Amino acid sequence: MNKAIYLDNSATTKPLQEVMQTFMAVNEQYYANPASIHAMGVEANDLLMRAREQVADILQAESKNVLFTSGGTESNNAAIFGVARSNTHIGKHILTSEIEHPSVLEAMKQLEKEGFEIEYLHIDKRGVISLEELRAKIRKDTILVSIMHVNNEMGAIQPIFDAGSIIHEMSRAVFHVDVVQSFGKLAVFFKGENGPDCLSISGHKIHGLKGSGVLAFRKPMRWQPYVVGGGQEFGLRSGTVAVPQAVALAKAARLAVEIMEERTKKYRQWQADICAQLQSYGEAVHILSNLQGAAHILSFSVRDLTGEIIINAMQKQGIIVSTSSACSSKQTKTSHVVEALHLEEHYKKGVIRISFGAHNTNEDIKKFKQVLAKVMMELKGEIDK
Ligand SMILES: Cc1ncc(COP(=O)(O)O)c(C=O)c1O
Known part of the structure; x- marks a missing residue:
C-alpha cells in the first residue's frame, strides 16, 4: 500500500x-541521560531545556510548566486524574462534554467509581457545546472542566476561550483542554487568566513521532506526582526523559505552527471542493462537518451503508x-460522537x-474525488435499496 x-x-x-x-541526530549524539552530571549529560539536558522552551514559546507558557509525556492519552489521563484527586478539598464535581476522546471519557468513568460526580455537556447539530449549558451546570464545587478544542471525529471547534471566561468567572475549577487535534492547525495558547489552565498535545498528530506528547500548565498548580521514581519532569513524571522524542516534538511543533496558515488555506479549499461533490449526491449523503469547523477534517455519512x-x-x-475515528473503527457499535449528533x-x-496532512497534494484530492464518484456509482444499488 506504499503508493x-x-x-x-x-x-x-x-x-x-x-x-x-x-530524532536520529539526537539519538546519535546526545544519548546521555539528561539527569547525569557529566558533560554529556549536561549537553543532553541543555537540548531538552531548549525543546521545552520552544514548546513553551508557542503556547505562551513558562518552560517550567511544560512536561514531556508519551502522548495525548497520557497527558489527558494525567491532567484529569491529577487535578481531580488533588482538589477534593474544594469539591468532587467535574464537567466534560459527551464527545471527548476515550482517553478523557474513560478517565471520567474511573473517577465516577471513586465517588466524583461527572456531568456531560451536550452538543448541537454542528457538534458544538452550549455556553448557556456550561453556565447553568458549573458550580462553586466544580473542580475540573475538560473540553476538547477540535473533535477528532467531525472537526467541530469548541469555543474554548469563551468557555474559559465563564469557568474562571464562576468557579475555582481547573480548565483542561485536549488540543490534540487543534495544535498546529488553530492558534493554541494560554490566553491570560481566561483561557485554558492545562493543555494536552500529541506528537504523532503533527507529523512528529508516536510515543511523544506534552502536558502544559498556565501556572504551577496543586498536583500529585503520577509516576514516582527518580523525580524527573519536575517530580511529577519520573523516568529517564526521552530527549530525542522531546526534541523531535519541539521541531514538529515549530514546523506545524510556521506553516499553519498556508496549510489551513489549502485544506479549507479541499474541504469545500469535496463538500460540493458530496452535496451533489443529495439525500444519499449527510455531511457531518461544516466549514466553520477545523479545515483538516471532513466527515460524512452515506445512507444505509x-x-x-x-x-x-x-x-x-x-x-x-x-x-x-481510528479508536471506533474496529468496533461495531456506533461511535459516541455520532450518537451525540442524533443523526x-x-x-x-x-x-x-477524511483528514488531510502535510504530505497531501492537489493531485491526491483530485484522485480522491474521482474515486469517490466511482465508489458512489458502484454502491448506488445498495444506497437506493
Ligand atoms: C482528540 C484526541 N485526544 C487524544 C488522543 C490520544 O492521543 P495519543 O494517540 O497520542 O495517545 C487522540 C488520538 O486520536 C485524539 O484525537
Missing part, C-alpha cells in the same frame, strides 16, 4: 523528514480513509472521515 493516498491524518501522521533527521464497505471500496482504488438512523453506520 496509497493517505487521508487518515487525524488517526496519525507520517513524520516529516526533518523531524526524523532531528456501513463505513467498512466504503473504506474497502476506496482502499481497492488506493485511497486510505477511516470510519469516524437519523440510516446515516448512523456509514460515517467516513
Whole structure:
C-alpha cells in the first residue's frame, strides 16, 4: 500500500523528514541521560531545556510548566486524574462534554467509581457545546472542566476561550483542554487568566513521532506526582526523559505552527471542493462537518451503508480513509460522537472521515474525488435499496 493516498491524518501522521533527521541526530549524539552530571549529560539536558522552551514559546507558557509525556492519552489521563484527586478539598464535581476522546471519557468513568460526580455537556447539530449549558451546570464545587478544542471525529471547534471566561468567572475549577487535534492547525495558547489552565498535545498528530506528547500548565498548580521514581519532569513524571522524542516534538511543533496558515488555506479549499461533490449526491449523503469547523477534517455519512464497505471500496482504488475515528473503527457499535449528533438512523453506520496532512497534494484530492464518484456509482444499488 506504499503508493496509497493517505487521508487518515487525524488517526496519525507520517513524520516529516526533518523531524526524523532531528530524532536520529539526537539519538546519535546526545544519548546521555539528561539527569547525569557529566558533560554529556549536561549537553543532553541543555537540548531538552531548549525543546521545552520552544514548546513553551508557542503556547505562551513558562518552560517550567511544560512536561514531556508519551502522548495525548497520557497527558489527558494525567491532567484529569491529577487535578481531580488533588482538589477534593474544594469539591468532587467535574464537567466534560459527551464527545471527548476515550482517553478523557474513560478517565471520567474511573473517577465516577471513586465517588466524583461527572456531568456531560451536550452538543448541537454542528457538534458544538452550549455556553448557556456550561453556565447553568458549573458550580462553586466544580473542580475540573475538560473540553476538547477540535473533535477528532467531525472537526467541530469548541469555543474554548469563551468557555474559559465563564469557568474562571464562576468557579475555582481547573480548565483542561485536549488540543490534540487543534495544535498546529488553530492558534493554541494560554490566553491570560481566561483561557485554558492545562493543555494536552500529541506528537504523532503533527507529523512528529508516536510515543511523544506534552502536558502544559498556565501556572504551577496543586498536583500529585503520577509516576514516582527518580523525580524527573519536575517530580511529577519520573523516568529517564526521552530527549530525542522531546526534541523531535519541539521541531514538529515549530514546523506545524510556521506553516499553519498556508496549510489551513489549502485544506479549507479541499474541504469545500469535496463538500460540493458530496452535496451533489443529495439525500444519499449527510455531511457531518461544516466549514466553520477545523479545515483538516471532513466527515460524512452515506445512507444505509456501513463505513467498512466504503473504506474497502476506496482502499481497492488506493485511497486510505477511516470510519469516524481510528479508536471506533474496529468496533461495531456506533461511535459516541455520532450518537451525540442524533443523526437519523440510516446515516448512523456509514460515517467516513477524511483528514488531510502535510504530505497531501492537489493531485491526491483530485484522485480522491474521482474515486469517490466511482465508489458512489458502484454502491448506488445498495444506497437506493
Ligand atoms: C482528540 C484526541 N485526544 C487524544 C488522543 C490520544 O492521543 P495519543 O494517540 O497520542 O495517545 C487522540 C488520538 O486520536 C485524539 O484525537
